[in-house]
Amino acid sequence: QVQLVESGGGLVQPGGSLTLSCAASGRFSGLNAMGWYRQAPGKLRELVAEIAGGGNTTYADSVKGRFTMSRANAKNTVQLQMNSLKPEDTAVYYCRASTILMTYWGQGTQVTVSS
16 A cells, blocks of 8 residues: 655746655555646646656656656655746646556645736
8 A cells, every 4th residue: 555645735926836745655565657647627637747667757748848757766755846837737736656556646736826
């Protein structure tokens, strides 16, 4: 069983920055992919960024050049550095982690970009 706890969300003005963090805990032998997803009101949950077990990072086109995801394997944590935020980035951001058997989700953290 894996527990994921996100932190770092909040209200920021357009053009501002936020850093989200996600820490995994529990009983598991190792995590494969870890990623960030987001869901805006009335929209489907979508991939923001993901680091595969081998280390390759994938970004949604809408965040390329603005967001950077990093992973500290020894600590089972990931961060999402979000720069040049836009109102359309407003959403609940979820951390996701996968083992060889299961996929787990965090509870989500709200990011609101507004003036």
